[in-house]
Amino acid sequence: MASTTASDSSVEAIAKAAKEAFEQSQLLPSSVRNEALAKIKQQLELRKDDILAANKQDMEAAQKEVDAGRMTTALLKRLDLGKGDKWDSMLQGILDVANLPDPTGTVSYASKLDDGLELYRVSCPIGVLLVIFESRPEVIVNIASLAIKSGNAAILKGGKESTRTTALLASAIAEGLAQTSLPPAYIHAIQTRDEVSALLQLDRYIDLVIPRGSNALVSNIQNNTRIPVMGHADGICHVYLDESADLQKAVRVVVDSKTDYPSACNAAETLLVHESLLNTVWPAVGKALLDAHVELLCDTATHTALSSAPSISSHPSFPSLIQHTPNDTYTTEHLDLRLSVKAVPSLAAATAFINAHSSHHTDTIVTENEAHASAFCRGVDSAGTFVNASTRFADGFRYGFGTEVGISTGRIHARGPVGLEGLVIYKYMLRSSAGEGHVASDFGVGEGKKAFTHAPIQASKVPW
Amino acid sequence: MASTTASDSSVEAIAKAAKEAFEQSQLLPSSVRNEALAKIKQQLELRKDDILAANKQDMEAAQKEVDAGRMTTALLKRLDLGKGDKWDSMLQGILDVANLPDPTGTVSYASKLDDGLELYRVSCPIGVLLVIFESRPEVIVNIASLAIKSGNAAILKGGKESTRTTALLASAIAEGLAQTSLPPAYIHAIQTRDEVSALLQLDRYIDLVIPRGSNALVSNIQNNTRIPVMGHADGICHVYLDESADLQKAVRVVVDSKTDYPSACNAAETLLVHESLLNTVWPAVGKALLDAHVELLCDTATHTALSSAPSISSHPSFPSLIQHTPNDTYTTEHLDLRLSVKAVPSLAAATAFINAHSSHHTDTIVTENEAHASAFCRGVDSAGTFVNASTRFADGFRYGFGTEVGISTGRIHARGPVGLEGLVIYKYMLRSSAGEGHVASDFGVGEGKKAFTHAPIQASKVPW
Structure with missing residues (x-):
């Protein structure tokens, strides 16, 4: 070196x-x-x-x-x-x-193209x-x-x-x-x-x-480069409390997502609350966040609901830690004990809001509704879509990769936590063992032309 | 639309x-x-x-x-x-x-992180x-x-x-x-x-x-963009005739690589000849190329050898189709019946030359030596490395992908002929079905902390 x-x-x-x-x-x-x-x-x-x-x-x-x-x-x-x-x-x-x-040398596709002509795709x-x-x-x-x-x-x-x-x-x-x-x-x-x-x-x-x-x-x-860049700039992660959210799960998942390590990219920055929960689950979640010294940047609906809840108005952090949302709050990565909050009328609205504002890193739904869980995981276009689990699980070690190169919010090559797999690509090796070698003009449609065999080969390594 | x-x-x-x-x-x-x-x-x-x-x-x-x-x-x-x-x-x-x-919806990694906490990587x-x-x-x-x-x-x-x-x-x-x-x-x-x-x-x-x-x-x-680009600009493919090249294979592979479809990106543009073949295999290959009306842009060694071969000096295309190499010949994609030719002293020299001049698309060795075939396929840093087979096989249909999006000379995401697989990425879905949801702060080292299970799950589809 x-x-x-x-x-x-x-x-x-x-x-x-x-x-x-x-x-x-x-x-x-x-x-x-x-x-x-x-x-x-x-x-x-x-x-x-x-x-x-x-x-x-x-x-x-x-x-x-x-x-x-x-x-x-x-x-x-x-x-x-x-x-x-x-x-x-x-x-x-x-x-x-x-x-x-070893992440290299592994065959992911192998095919016999013709007698004596074998193709291997190897990492x-x-x-x-x-x-x-x-x-x-x-x-x-x-x-x-x-x-x-x-x-x-x-x-x-x-x-x-x-x-x-x-x-x-x-x-x-x-x-x-x-x-x-x-x-x-x-x-x-x-x-x-x-x-x-x-x-x-x-x-x-x-x-x-x-x-x-x-x-x-x-x-x-x-x-400043045309070389591919792997990584993430922003980590704007959301938690969405669905209509059917369980109160205890909501409290645990939101507090952990925000406070377990606020300066990490997988910490939550925005909380979306279904409007049916404004006077039930939301005050309990809000109180737990205030207990954890989290500053809440609320839109009008969540601000009003919170301010009128008895458990909040008597809280020592009221009203100091409850603010109205600044204009840019939903595109801000706070990286601190600060959380943007917004009420939404439906799962579809939450999904659309997340797709428009998330950095496509990791977003979570808290729900008891299986169909909503499925729709959220498929509809939210992020590297990680979670159900009743903290955004903080988005991590190579936690995913079981042993170590991580970083977390990618890119849409090609590698997405989410990237292990050694993200540092390899593949090449194609093709070998003719036929007596006269192999030429492309022998194949095609018409008299005397050969057709490709395309028969799968079972192999984990290239045999030569 | x-x-x-x-x-x-x-x-x-x-x-x-x-x-x-x-x-x-x-x-x-x-x-x-x-x-x-x-x-x-x-x-x-x-x-x-x-x-x-x-x-x-x-x-x-x-x-x-x-x-x-x-x-x-x-x-x-x-x-x-x-x-x-x-x-x-x-x-x-x-x-x-x-x-x-369907290239989407397929699980490529699934792991039980904890009781009731399941991770799926899905295309x-x-x-x-x-x-x-x-x-x-x-x-x-x-x-x-x-x-x-x-x-x-x-x-x-x-x-x-x-x-x-x-x-x-x-x-x-x-x-x-x-x-x-x-x-x-x-x-x-x-x-x-x-x-x-x-x-x-x-x-x-x-x-x-x-x-x-x-x-x-x-x-x-x-x-002019920071968006990832998939494709190839150049297709500068090489054929290398190794010391042990079989004469008939050399002729067939070189002629097909050059003439089967000269304007295609997988057509050969440069021929490297081991110097021990200059007066044996090379004149036979040269004659076959001249028969096919290919113009040969030769370095001094290959030019001298060719000019002194009796089968060439009596050829109707001699000397009109045999030129000395222009300076930029080895970085030119001819896309026509024209081939750059150069003598090299060894497999190592051929490999180094190809790595320095190839567009990393597809390169072929003609050899009877298994160790040389292996070293070429591993040492040449291209999307396709072939043995005794025409460069023209580098194609999605021929590889068995049914159709192709294009051929990539990029080094990330997709390399070589790209099928539907090149148009998908994956996302991670994580679901807690535990009674209290899952939070990251429960895991770690120390009293009362949980460890991750990381037990593989057999699944081809996400179950919710």
């Missing part, structure tokens, strides 16, 4: 080297990738003290930024690699990734990934592990606040890789935004961009 | 209407889509005479363009809907698509397609069929030379759709390039662009 702070002019060389490293790696057995993960883990263990010392320096510099009001405490906390079991989790993560099944890596992330330095290790496991080369750029830490993590990765037959340019760390800008233009070498960070970071990247 | 020649200002309304039509269609049973295909076929049959008369007018106008030197005869021929069995094939194509398995349409094609008017029917079958809404733009024909085809599609419960805006035909330009900016409504036409058309679209 090479590391650089070179000028823009050398960025093309970096991208070209990554592509060549990717191409060279295609003939290596996949076992070398697991070997690389083991070596990287070993190097990180050997260099633990240095890395944590560098991380302390990053933390001290960041503390000054926090003191000067230029950085949030939340960001500072994410920087800390020595906290709790974070270091051990990072190392365990490498092992976990190594132990996942393979995508190519060169450009991964851009912010603050949490351990992400470089996570992403390098995922890239290596899936057979992709990667160029990685961390946040500037973790420069010292990521530089040492990167060099440990480089030393691990150097002990294997994977090319050194296979994983490459870059340091500057200018390099990122230049790389985003190099669609000849870079095959997929994965940004992991703020809405601003992701939007900026989406607007 | 609505049709328009409206100004740019109404283009957003068209896109929005298509998205809403898509959303509304999500709750209709998939049987309505097959019903729509049947009705469309019926309408086309009813209006056959009018349509063929309009096509004749288009042909007459095009003939004037050809006479004036502004259009090629090839383009004129593609316009002809009355020729041979083209009309019947078009109608049969609708039936064929209707008879394909679903992508959304709104923008399809831009040139000259062949029947493409509007093919593509409308594929979009309807896969549950996607579509906005379609044909070539200006077929305006009269496509307008009538479009109105027959509209009349067919109107007899079903699919919304009228589900399939919409537009007429102008300005509308296309405006639509390419509307990534809020358009989910995938599928251009089918010239390199210039596709490149232009790829450079």
